Amino acid sequence: MIRNSINLLTKKLISSTSCQRTRMRCFSSGATNLVDVNVNDKTGIAVVTLNRPPVNSLNLELLTDLSKTLDELESNRSKGMILTSSSKTVFSAGLDILEMYNPEPERSKAFWTALQDVWLKLYGSPYPTAAAINGHSPAGGCLLAICCEYRVMVNDFTIGLNETRLGISAPSFFISSFRNVLSTREAEKALTLGTMFSSDEALKVGLVDEIATDKADSINKCENFLLEFKKVSSMARAFTKQSLRKKDLEELENNREQDLQLFLFAINQPIVQKGLGAYIQSLKKK
Numbered sequence: 001m002i003r004n005s006i007n008l009l010t011k012k013l014i015s016s017t018s019c020q021r022t023r024m025r026c027f028s029s030g031a032t033n034l035v036d037v038n039v040n041d042k043t044g045i046a047v048v049t050l051n052r053p054p055v056n057s058l059n060l061e062l063l064t065d066l067s068k069t070l071d072e073l074e075s076n077r078s079k080g081m082i083l084t085s086s087s088k089t090v091f092s093a094g095l096d097i098l099e100m101y102n103p104e105p106e107r108s109k110a111f112w113t114a115l116q117d118v119w120l121k122l123y124g125s126p127y128p129t130a131a132a133i134n135g136h137s138p139a140g141g142c143l144l145a146i147c148c149e150y151r152v153m154v155n156d157f158t159i160g161l162n163e164t165r166l167g168i169s170a171p172s173f174f175i176s177s178f179r180n181v182l183s184t185r186e187a188e189k190a191l192t193l194g195t196m197f198s199s200d201e202a203l204k205v206g207l208v209d210e211i212a213t214d215k216a217d218s219i220n221k222c223e224n225f226l227l228e229f230k231k232v233s234s235m236a237r238a239f240t241k242q243s244l245r246k247k248d249l250e251e252l253e254n255n256r257e258q259d260l261q262l263f264l265f266a267i268n269q270p271i272v273q274k275g276l277g278a279y280i281q282s283l284k285k286k
């Protein structure tokens with residue numbers, strides 16, 4: 001018992017010492033630790049790192065951890081958040097296709113509800129947000145990035161909402177957040193074609209705001225963006241952001257059950273199951 005307490009104390013001391021060295025506070029989001037959080041004590045900005053190897057595909061557990069993290073940031077009155085990934089080549093591979101293939105009813109419901117929660121919290125967050133996109137970012141990965149207010153993408157990767165290429169339509173809240181970033185014309189073209197943009201193409205069309213040479217550079221650039229808000233009242237900032245995004249947020253808030261039922265209906269169609277099965281096989285054959 002005493003030895004356990006000493007071990008715990010030692011662990012705490014070691015972890016607080018390593019965080020002090022970089023003036024960071026560290027906390028993890030919950031039971032499964034698929035999200036790491038480092039808060040810079042000087043700036044108050046949190047770097048939130050998705051950590052579900054190999055490709056950060058968004059399954060129920062990762063979404064639940066992310067959702068808890070977003071709650072903590074909000075209740076701690078965060079000064080800002082930078083979302084990034086622990087992978088060297090993938091920001092997030094989007095929704096975990098295995099959550100939608102041969103779905104188990106209760107788990108699928110919990111999965112989609114967790115995705116809705118994450119979207120509502122991230123898209124509507126009162127604190128400023130930026131994505132340091134340090135790898136490929138298809139579909140649900142792109143969704144997380146476009147929920148943020150600013151995007152810095154490392155060169156040589158791809159980003160986009162490619163759902164039509166999988167034989168499905170992007171859900172309505174994916175589309176509304178995409179349209180918040182791109183013109184309706186560009187959004188329609190990209191969504192119907194399922195376009196995956198290179199970093200340069202994404203910059204040209206306005207899907208990302210800056211290009212970075214590597215992850216550190218992308219985090220630095222995101223931090224510079226977030227630090228600009230030091231000069232602005234956080235209440236006025238949050239109110240303005242939420243007013244601009246209000247219609248999109250209310251659209252999902254008021255239709256959550258309908259959106260869930262549409263998802264369950266869509267993934268249970270034999271043709272969608274067939275398409276997802278073939279897609280999983282094609283990923284495995286690579």
Ligand SMILES: CCCCCCCC/C=C\C=C\CC(=O)SCCNC(=O)CCNC(=O)[C@H](O)C(C)(C)COP(=O)(O)OP(=O)(O)OC[C@H]1O[C@@H](n2cnc3c(N)ncnc32)[C@H](O)[C@@H]1OP(=O)(O)O
Pocket residue numbers: 054055057089090092093094095096097098100136138139140141162163166168169170171172262263266267280283284286
């Ligand atoms: C009518 C109105 C209907 C409205 C309702 C519609 C309902 C909407 C429903 C769904 C919406 C879905 C949105 C999505 O997010 S779907 C996911 C889309 N994602 C992708 O297409 C990305 C697929 N992955 C890749 O392209 C690559 O993996 C990449 C991210 C580029 C990384 O490449 P690489 O580094 O070479 O890694 P591998 O391809 O070798 O992958 C490593 C292992 O990871 C597995 N993997 C990859 N992606 C996923 C994924 N999204 N989900 C689950 N698993 C994934 C891959 O199979 C490898 O596995 P293994 O090691 O076992 O072979």
